[in-house]
Structure formats: structure tokens, C-alpha cells
Amino acid sequence: MSDFAISTHGLSKRYGDVLAVDLLDLRVGRGEIYAFLGLNGAGKSTTIRMLLGMIKPSAGHAEILGQRIEARTSGLWRKVGHLVESPTAYPELSVRENLAIAFHLQGLKARKRIDEIIEELSLQPYAHRQAKNLSMGNLQRLGLARALLHEPELLLLDEPANALDPAGVVEIRSMLKNLARDRGVTVFLSSHILAEVDRLATRVGIVHQGRLIEELEAEELERKRDRRLEVTARDLDKAEEALRSAGYLPQRTEGVLELREERALESPDEVARLLVTTGEAPMRLAVTQEDLEQHFLRLTRQEGGGK
Amino acid sequence: MKAFKQAFSAEALKTFRSKVPALTLLGLSLGPLVGGFFMVVLKDPEKARKMGMIGAKAHLVGNADWPSYFGFLAQIIAMGGMIVFAFAASWVFGREFADRTVRGLLATPTPRSSIVAAKFSVIALWSALLSAWVFALGFLIGKIVVLPGLTRQLALSATFDFFFCAFLTILLLPAVALVACLGRGYLAALGFTFLTLFIGQIAAATGWGAWCPWSIPAIFSGAAGPRGPMLFYFSYWIVAITSLAGAFFTFAWWNRADHTT
Incomplete structure (x- = not known):
């Protein structure tokens, strides 16, 4: 069989x-x-x-x-x-x-x-x-x-x-x-x-x-799904600068800072503490995960011809 | 045989739960009724003269007697049957594509060839029952009208002629089924039926009727005059070969074509 x-x-x-x-x-x-x-x-x-x-x-x-x-x-x-x-x-x-x-x-x-x-x-x-x-x-x-x-x-x-x-x-x-x-x-x-x-x-x-x-x-x-820590703050420039000073590599997209490093994903509380101590307390801090739909669309776009 | 029974049960359920058999019954029943009416008209020459066109049409049937009336019934089954039986055949095959239900027939434990055989059997049975009904109704009407000239010998030969004519007409149906499959619906098959009727008429009129399968049942029925000089032995083989070819290609199509409906 x-x-x-x-x-x-x-x-x-x-x-x-x-x-x-x-x-x-x-x-x-x-x-x-x-x-x-x-x-x-x-x-x-x-x-x-x-x-x-x-x-x-x-x-x-x-x-x-x-x-x-x-x-x-x-x-x-x-x-x-x-x-x-x-x-x-x-x-x-x-x-x-x-x-x-x-x-x-x-x-x-x-x-x-x-x-x-x-x-x-x-x-x-x-x-x-x-x-x-x-x-x-x-x-x-x-x-x-x-x-x-x-x-x-x-x-x-x-x-x-x-x-x-x-x-x-x-x-x-x-x-x-x-x-x-x-x-x-x-x-x-x-x-x-x-x-x-x-x-x-x-x-x-x-x-x-x-x-x-x-x-x-x-x-x-x-x-394989894309995971990221999304951060929003009142002053994104200052928050970004604080994160960079601490060795993070934030990417800015549409009013949100995205962190993909493992240490940020594993310990978002550390990121929150860092921002609070630098006076840029986060308004929102969330680990988000790409769903299958996003994964699928990313993949088909990479292959070309995706609608 | 078990697979055929399975397929036949399914086909019979589909057919006899639909309105199409009743419609075909109604359609073909008009034949003997009209024939009976013509006989009544012909029995009274004065009335026939007063009725003008209808009287003239009635005269085309012949005389008000059993030989003419039996001849008319045979023509009904040859010409009307060709349309009504073809309608049934195009429905049995074509509806599976029009309703896209063919998908449910292609991957079942019942082989496709059994399904096609069951469809052909339902069509043949349906057409045979319709023929028997037309003959029985015709006979009854003839008795009611009290036509003269009925002998035992005439009844036997007329019965044979009528049913052989129906048989020849039924033999032409696999070609209609094939066109319904190729055209994936009813329309192409119905168009084909009218085309073959037209071709049959032309062939008969130009003297090639004995060679054209779609002329032969009508010629046999006497629609084009006495059949003796017009048909020969090979004419019946032409109908049989057309039937076998239609059936063979229908089976092959179901087993080999890409089914994307």
C-alpha cells in the first residue's frame, strides 16, 4: 500500500x-x-x-x-x-x-x-x-x-x-x-x-x-512567517533614535516602527522599558505575525505575476 | 451488468422525474389526433371542400381508409419521431453539460461506458414507448372514426412497417447524442437535427435518398411515394453504420475527451 x-x-x-x-x-x-x-x-x-x-x-x-x-x-x-x-x-x-x-x-x-x-x-x-x-x-x-x-x-x-x-x-x-x-x-x-x-x-x-x-x-x-514588533510613539523620530542608540534596527513604515530582531521579539518588555527611560513611552507595542494571506501574497509577488 | 443497472437506475430517475417525457408524449400525440381529424374530413367530401386549405391538406394523406391512415402514422413516426426522439436524446446527453452535472458522472465507481450505455438505453426505451403509444392511440382513433378496409394482413404489415420505421428513426439518435456531447449542450444537437431533416429532404428530392441515412426512415414510411423503387438492401446498412459510428464516437468521447465543463 x-x-x-x-x-x-x-x-x-x-x-x-x-x-x-x-x-x-x-x-x-x-x-x-x-x-x-x-x-x-x-x-x-x-x-x-x-x-x-x-x-x-x-x-x-x-x-x-x-x-x-x-x-x-x-x-x-x-x-x-x-x-x-x-x-x-x-x-x-x-x-x-x-x-x-x-x-x-x-x-x-x-x-x-x-x-x-x-x-x-x-x-x-x-x-x-x-x-x-x-x-x-x-x-x-x-x-x-x-x-x-x-x-x-x-x-x-x-x-x-x-x-x-x-x-x-x-x-x-x-x-x-x-x-x-x-x-x-x-x-x-x-x-x-x-x-x-x-x-x-x-x-x-x-x-x-x-x-x-x-x-x-x-x-x-x-x-517562516514574518514576525515583527510594532511600536508607535508620540515622537517617532526620537523613539527611533533611542532604539538605534540601544543597538536595535527599527524600520519605519506608515507611522510605525518595526523591529524584527529576535531580542526585540523575545523581550518586548525590554523595548518598552528602554523607551520609557528615554522619555518616549510607547503608545502601542505589539508583536504581530504575518498571516497566511500575507505570506501567500508576499510569495506570489516575489515569483512575479501576483495580482 | 451491475454497473449498468446502477447507471440505468440513476438515468431512469432523472428522466421520469422531469417534465420532458410528458412534453414529448404530448407533442407526438398530436400526430394521430391530426390524422384522425383528416380522416373525419375526408370521409365527408362536402365538408372537405368547405374547409378549403384544411381539406386540401387532408387530401394529401390519401383516402379515408385504414391503408392511408396507417401510412400517415408511419410518416408521423419517421418525421415527427425524428424531431421528438432527437429532442429526448439531446436532453438526456446535453442537459449534463448545460446543468454542469456531468462532473458528478465522471469519477464514480460506475464506469463512464455504463453511464453512456444507460443513457442510450433510456433514450431507446423512451422512444420505443412513445412509438407504441402513438400506434395504440392511432389505432384507437381509427376505430373511433370507423375507417374502412382493415384486414388482418393489413394490420400485421402496417404494424411491422410502423415499428420498423420507428426502429430506423431510433437508430439515428446516437449521432444526435454525439453532437450534444461535442457541443456540450442541447442547442448544437437540436440544430444538427434540423440540419439532418433538411439534408434528408434534399437527398430524397434529388434521388439520393437511398444513400442518405436521414432520408431512409421517411422514404420507408412512404412519405416520398412507394418505397420499393427508392430503397435497396444497403440503405438499411447505411442507417445501422451511422448508428454504430455515432455510438462508438460517443463512447470514445466520454472516455477520452478532456472534461472541463
């Missing part, structure tokens, strides 16, 4: 002159929650479609749960749930009937599973409502219900939090976390809601212009 739930080997996709995915080498371990981040058009959906055999790679290949993916792959999908781009459903069919379609195609036996998943996704009030009359948020829930109906080992989710209200986002996040923790389900998700990924993912891959430009563990991301 392969150690990886997902592995890609030089996976590439070209549409004419456009290289949508370029030599992608991904390794996603079993039980991981892997977040795949990228700007619009970075190649996230194309990658997910290649992982599902919907698009043929121009070069390279992908393996899911140790099996090489081809258009004719079928049995494997019993173990994989997916949600590709915006959720879709048969408009004239009810929520329950849409799930019955997935139930048939998955070859499931126990009808009560439909009731269970409706309950798990809080869709009971809409079970008999036609899909065309659902809100986007409930349509998204239906898409997730379909992905989870057959209790898969691996979930491939493209923007799973799309259109959900804040309570729904928290609910889905908690559900995915529980699935990974309690049932060992591997989750591979793309998202533009970076704050969500920040709280959910055990590993993050950043894709830009079709290439994987960074891949890091949640702890590694924590370490």
Missing part, C-alpha cells in the same frame, strides 16, 4: 500556448489535510480535474491511493469523494433525489445512508426541496453531502467553503477536521479563503502560474 494518498509525478497540462500546470510533484500523506493555494488561474482546478481523471495530463501522471489515474479508472472512486468547482445538481430533482442519483452511481446498498448524510449536513429542512430552489450555500452543502455519501478515504474538494455563511464555514471546517482525526480521511482542498486554510490544514502547497512554488507544514509556516 502506498504511503501517499495522492502523488503526482511531473504532472503537466498544456492548452495550446498556455501551460496550466507545470511539472507538479505533489505528495499528500494519508490522513493529512492538505491545502492547495493559488490565485485564480493558478492551475488548482485543472490539477484537481487531472487527479480525478477528468482531464488527461499533457505529461506526467497522478496516483491516488497507490493507483495510477486514467480516464477509465472507476473502482477507485468508491474510496474518493469530490467536489469540483461550483456545486451543481439536477435542478428539477429534490435534495434527496439528487443524493439518490449519487447513491445509485456509487452502488451503495443501505438507503438509510441518505438520511444520515442529510442530517450530517443539516439539510433536513430542504430534503424535499428542488435543487433549483436552494440557496448557493445549501447547494454547496448538497455538493459536500454527495462527496461524503459513500464515506470516502480521500476527499478532493475545490473551494469547499464557497458561498457558505460564517456559521456554515465553521461547521464544515469542524467536520473536515473530525473526519481526518477520527476516521483518518485524507483531505485535499483548494481554497481562496486563506484564513480557513490557516486553521485547518496540516500542510499547505502554494501554486502559482501552474508551478508549486512552496510547500510547507503548518508548523513550518508558523516558523
Whole structure:
């Protein structure tokens, strides 16, 4: 049995002159929650479609749960749930009937599973409502219900939090976390809601212009994030001078002094004491940390082409 | 076989929960009703003369008897069926792209070929049931109108002609399905259907009907006069080959094309 739930080997996709995915080498371990981040058009959906055999790679290949993916792959999908781009459903069919379609195609036996998943996704009030009359948020829930109906080992989710209200986002996040923790389900998700990924993912891959430009563990991301001590004072010039005299290297940006030295970050109280003794007591002193969004934007700007 | 049953259950649920089968039933039911009305008109020459245009149209059907009426029913299934059955085929395949639900069909334990086979089966079954309904309704109307000339031999040969005509029309549907897939929706398939009707008419009118798959069902129905001199043995093979080619390329497309919808 392969150690990886997902592995890609030089996976590439070209549409004419456009290289949508370029030599992608991904390794996603079993039980991981892997977040795949990228700007619009970075190649996230194309990658997910290649992982599902919907698009043929121009070069390279992908393996899911140790099996090489081809258009004719079928049995494997019993173990994989997916949600590709915006959720879709048969408009004239009810929520329950849409799930019955997935139930048939998955070859499931126990009808009560439909009731269970409706309950798990809080869709009971809409079970008999036609899909065309659902809100986007409930349509998204239906898409997730379909992905989870057959209790898969691996979930491939493209923007799973799309259109959900804040309570729904928290609910889905908690559900995915529980699935990974309690049932060992591997989750591979793309998202533009970076704050969500920040709280959910055990590993993050950043894709830009079709290439994987960074891949890091949640702890590694924590370490790599830009941390700084921000100081504001009534007279910034004098405060800066005092800090420089004490050997600090403050940088001034938009009315704030920023200190990145380890000793300042570890002992902000020392900085406060220094400023108080020089008569420039700080008005605000705070250690701030770059969030994933800022890290992502910094990284894509460095790579060029960031919007 | 299990995979096919899974796919067929899903396709049947989608089809029979929609309004499209009822619409096609309603559409094709007009055929025997209009035929019956023409027969009533033709039975009374004075009334036909008074009705002007309608009377003239009724005369095109022939006489107020069973042979003419059966011929008209066969033409209904050949011409009307070509449109209505094609509408069903373009809906079964095209709606998956128009509603973008095809994504839910491509990566499931049910192989794509089983899904395509189930779609074709639903279309064939649907078209066959519609044909049977049109024939049964037509027969009932003929009885109500009290048409003369019904013999056992005529009933048998007319039944065979009608259903063989329906069969030829159904055989042409895989090409419509293929265009629905290539065009990723209904529109291209419906456009293709009208184009083939037009081509069929032109081919029949210019004497090439026996070679054109879209002329053959109509010629068989007698729409262009007695079929004997116009069709030959190979004509039926042309329809079969068109059908097989359409089906083969539809299966290949589902298994090989990039699905970006």
C-alpha cells in the first residue's frame, strides 16, 4: 500500500500556448489535510480535474491511493469523494433525489445512508426541496453531502467553503477536521479563503502560474512567517533614535516602527522599558505575525505575476 | 451488468422525474389526433371542400381508409419521431453539460461506458414507448372514426412497417447524442437535427435518398411515394453504420475527451 494518498509525478497540462500546470510533484500523506493555494488561474482546478481523471495530463501522471489515474479508472472512486468547482445538481430533482442519483452511481446498498448524510449536513429542512430552489450555500452543502455519501478515504474538494455563511464555514471546517482525526480521511482542498486554510490544514502547497512554488507544514509556516514588533510613539523620530542608540534596527513604515530582531521579539518588555527611560513611552507595542494571506501574497509577488 | 443497472437506475430517475417525457408524449400525440381529424374530413367530401386549405391538406394523406391512415402514422413516426426522439436524446446527453452535472458522472465507481450505455438505453426505451403509444392511440382513433378496409394482413404489415420505421428513426439518435456531447449542450444537437431533416429532404428530392441515412426512415414510411423503387438492401446498412459510428464516437468521447465543463 502506498504511503501517499495522492502523488503526482511531473504532472503537466498544456492548452495550446498556455501551460496550466507545470511539472507538479505533489505528495499528500494519508490522513493529512492538505491545502492547495493559488490565485485564480493558478492551475488548482485543472490539477484537481487531472487527479480525478477528468482531464488527461499533457505529461506526467497522478496516483491516488497507490493507483495510477486514467480516464477509465472507476473502482477507485468508491474510496474518493469530490467536489469540483461550483456545486451543481439536477435542478428539477429534490435534495434527496439528487443524493439518490449519487447513491445509485456509487452502488451503495443501505438507503438509510441518505438520511444520515442529510442530517450530517443539516439539510433536513430542504430534503424535499428542488435543487433549483436552494440557496448557493445549501447547494454547496448538497455538493459536500454527495462527496461524503459513500464515506470516502480521500476527499478532493475545490473551494469547499464557497458561498457558505460564517456559521456554515465553521461547521464544515469542524467536520473536515473530525473526519481526518477520527476516521483518518485524507483531505485535499483548494481554497481562496486563506484564513480557513490557516486553521485547518496540516500542510499547505502554494501554486502559482501552474508551478508549486512552496510547500510547507503548518508548523513550518508558523516558523517562516514574518514576525515583527510594532511600536508607535508620540515622537517617532526620537523613539527611533533611542532604539538605534540601544543597538536595535527599527524600520519605519506608515507611522510605525518595526523591529524584527529576535531580542526585540523575545523581550518586548525590554523595548518598552528602554523607551520609557528615554522619555518616549510607547503608545502601542505589539508583536504581530504575518498571516497566511500575507505570506501567500508576499510569495506570489516575489515569483512575479501576483495580482 | 451491475454497473449498468446502477447507471440505468440513476438515468431512469432523472428522466421520469422531469417534465420532458410528458412534453414529448404530448407533442407526438398530436400526430394521430391530426390524422384522425383528416380522416373525419375526408370521409365527408362536402365538408372537405368547405374547409378549403384544411381539406386540401387532408387530401394529401390519401383516402379515408385504414391503408392511408396507417401510412400517415408511419410518416408521423419517421418525421415527427425524428424531431421528438432527437429532442429526448439531446436532453438526456446535453442537459449534463448545460446543468454542469456531468462532473458528478465522471469519477464514480460506475464506469463512464455504463453511464453512456444507460443513457442510450433510456433514450431507446423512451422512444420505443412513445412509438407504441402513438400506434395504440392511432389505432384507437381509427376505430373511433370507423375507417374502412382493415384486414388482418393489413394490420400485421402496417404494424411491422410502423415499428420498423420507428426502429430506423431510433437508430439515428446516437449521432444526435454525439453532437450534444461535442457541443456540450442541447442547442448544437437540436440544430444538427434540423440540419439532418433538411439534408434528408434534399437527398430524397434529388434521388439520393437511398444513400442518405436521414432520408431512409421517411422514404420507408412512404412519405416520398412507394418505397420499393427508392430503397435497396444497403440503405438499411447505411442507417445501422451511422448508428454504430455515432455510438462508438460517443463512447470514445466520454472516455477520452478532456472534461472541463
